[in-house]
Amino acid sequence: MRCILVLLSALLAAPAAPADSAPDLEAVMAALAGAGGVRARYEERKHLSLLTRPLEEEGRLYFAPPDRLARHAERPVPGRVMVRGDEVVIADATGEERVSIADSEIARAFVEGLAVVLRGDLEALRARYEVAFSSTQENGWKLRLVPRSRLLRRFVEAIAVSGRGARVQRMERFEAGGDRTVSEFHDVEVGVRFAPEEERALFGAPAPAP
Amino acid sequence: MSESRVRALALALVAAAGIFCGLRLELTGSITHFLPSGEGAGPGEVAELAGLSRRLMESELSRSMVLRVSGAPSAPAAARALADVLAAREDVAWAEVDGTPSDPEAFYRLYFARRIELASDAPEREVPALFEDAELSARARALRRRLAGPGSPLVARSAPADPLGLFEELLERARLSRPGSGDAPDAAAGHVFLQTRASPFDAEAQEPLLAAIEAAFARLRPTYDGELVLEAAGVNRIALASEKSIRRDVSFISIVSVLGVAALFFAVFRSPRALGLALLPPAAGVAVSAAVGAAAFSPVHGVTLAFGLALVGVAIDYPIHLMNHHALAGTRGSRPVGERVSPRATAARVRPSLLMGGLTTALGFGVLTLADFPGVDAMGAFASLGVISALAFTLLALPAFLEAAPADPPAFPLRAARALGGLARRLASRPVRAALLPGLLLLVAAAGLPRLRWQDDPAYLTTPDPALLAEDQRVRAAAADVEPGRFVVALADDAEGALRRNDRVAERLRAAVADGHLEGARSLHALLFSEDLQRRNRAAFRAVSDAGLRIDTAFAREGFRPGAFAPFADELAAPGPAPLRPADLVGTPFERVLDATLVTLGSRSAAITYLRGVHSPEGIEAALVGLEGVHYFDQASLLRGIYRDYRRSTLQLVVFGGVLVFVALLARYRRGGAALAAFLPSALVALAVLGLFGLCGVPVNLLAVVSLVLVMGMGVDYGVFMVDAARDTARLDATLLGLAVSCLTTIFVFGTLALSEHPALRAIGATTGLGIALAFAVSPGVLALAGGRR
Incomplete structure (x- = not known):
């Protein structure tokens, strides 16, 4: 079984939700909040000081607001990581494992930090990160997020997210010690409505009824 | 006056x-009150185990419950919500769902620095094997997989100082030390583990708690998708159900008893x-x-x-x-x-x-x-x-x-007394007839006593609802919970000694699991080795020559940068931290595990390993052979032994008391015949009742023996009253009527318990009812022996 700490940092590797046209931070977050479900392909490269060459992974990403996220890796090793509120589910060829992150400060920071970006929750985003925003040409935007938590900063120095409109296109995580993880998103669809069966298949058990 | x-x-x-x-008056309801305190219960460690049993029966294990929520994919979430609600209750010590350590940061702080000391049960054999080339390559590939996974920031952070993944292995062991952390817990359901503050036998405390659990689930259920079902396991449920059932039984029997006694007294007086x-x-x-x-x-x-x-x-x-x-x-x-x-x-x-x-x-x-x-x-x-x-x-x-x-x-009692007196006198005038019933009872005793079977299993005294028991077993199995009542205990003079023995137990049980004798175990060993084993681990790592070079070489083949793991090599060369001690776990999330698994018994210490899925007790005992101070402990078996000794001791004392009573009767009457006559209803009936049980194949338990004490006490009264009245017709008449009333009263009060559905009450009722009826029936025969024939 994998360490809970290890599991939770899965969230650092997950991309943000896309956004629509965004002249400023508020508009970008509003676009992200209104984007609804997301489906995309991703390519991830991990540049680690331990390794002589980067590690690569490809697969599909799914997001269902407000707090469900799934990464289905296709190569080099098939596997799934699903986040459902305070629960992380990891499934691969060796089986499935569920981990509660409710009691871990680091884990909660990772999960909540990412969740607020994906659901466009600007207030919560500012509470957890120092946020730097810049707009680029053709409706593009960039966010630089620095964790306010000292504990989290021991692992992640900053996260850079860029996109166009309501679509996230790239996320780069700068880790303590100089490591770096870059995720690029293609074929991004927003406003996706998952059918119940599809939702169950992609994210596992449904969330509790409101 | x-x-x-x-x-x-x-x-x-x-x-x-x-x-x-x-x-x-302060009452206790715990069964532990009947267990030997540990003093005088037997020689040496047997007495200690009895004391341990007494302690464990009120320990956290007996106060624990498992709640299983199932029936829909939302069950785990519902279980977590239920745990949150219950954890807030004052009568619940703690409640949590099955899972992982609740404070991983605290675990990291406590254990990462000691991952080398806590690496292996058998460091002299296993540590050198870790550094063999093939093993290092396998670990390098495993590290690469972990770095590719979602936890890479944390893995990358710790890997330079832990390329072999020792901390992760330690974390996995710790996970297994928590409730419901079996190798294959049911993933389609949520399990809540909780511990009550009150004893499971405290019905006043348990009844509202069990009702609150039901109510909390009923409130939560509509807020989740699907048809959720709640099942539960816990000693408290079974104890409460038994008590309620006995109370209902006793209420019914009491009504019968009171009506009977009232009618009898009104008829006579x-x-x-x-x-x-x-x-x-x-x-x-x-x-x-x-x-x-x-x-x-x-x-x-x-x-x-x-x-x-x-x-x-x-x-x-x-x-x-x-x-x-x-x-x-x-x-x-x-x-x-x-x-x-x-x-x-x-x-x-x-x-x-x-x-x-x-x-x-x-x-x-x-x-x-x-x-x-x-x-x-x-x-x-x-x-x-x-x-x-x-x-x-x-x-x-x-x-x-x-x-x-x-x-x-009054006419009725007078007529009844005279009729009984006349019957007794006629019987006494024909010694052969008078001897018929006592002779028959002697025969019954002689034929039945050799066939007598003793029932010393206390479980026989209770009849828990089979559905409740089945639910209990189902939930425990599904939640991969340890079995209540089965342990391995390592006893020693101090905590370090107990931990050393516990280290050996863990090693042997690991082999027993591999051999299929059990499914798993929960032990402090997952979190704490003896200081001796910790030092041996450090020494074994330091004894590996060129450890850093070997790691570099093997890991470089898997794409790792040479020199990346220098921090680990440096740490191997350093003296290492102070050994982890039990006191270090106090105040951590693992204090509960410490409290449940390392206890003091008087001046000694005991490390307890809880077992899960025991398939072969004999296999476990065989696996532990040769370990000094280590015992496989089956609480049910121990209780059977204790109840057997209890019953034997009580029986011996009853016989001894009978001898004393006979001596007292001899001193009073100064004639063997009269003393024997007075003693006859008591002794003969006791033997005959046991003989009858033997002939009928009814097993006899401790409660029947205690009931015999009552029968013998009344039997002596009957004998004495008869002997004293033997030479006075009017007095004999009155005495016989008195005995009849007394006999019927006792049958109404105690004998009616034979109607109960509960074996415990039934044993009391059958023994008392049958015994008193026979004691009364034998009483007229006393006259012949006492020389009261007129």
């Missing part, structure tokens, strides 16, 4: 005793007041003995008190004997006396018989105080003191409540 003052004083004394015990008066002496005996118990034995187990006081029920003989003689005191055989006889005069006439009967009964009960077992000794003390108090009340105070006997006794 006037009779009115005697009445007032007697009632005041009884009331004072009642109030005193009401204020002071023509007055409901007589019933109240007859109950006064036993009530006084109960009040006095309970008051003394409150002062001397507190806390008293409810069962001890109930049995002790039930034995005082034998004292109903004395007021019945006195009142019956007094009711018929207006006649001398067929001739009326012609004057009203005062109650004091009647009391003086029957005093020798009552004294002899009462004191021999008290002697028989008093012998039980010599028992080694807690509970039985107190029971004997209650009973003998209660009998003496009731006897004193009967002789000194009861006459003050009676009116002078009518010159013309």
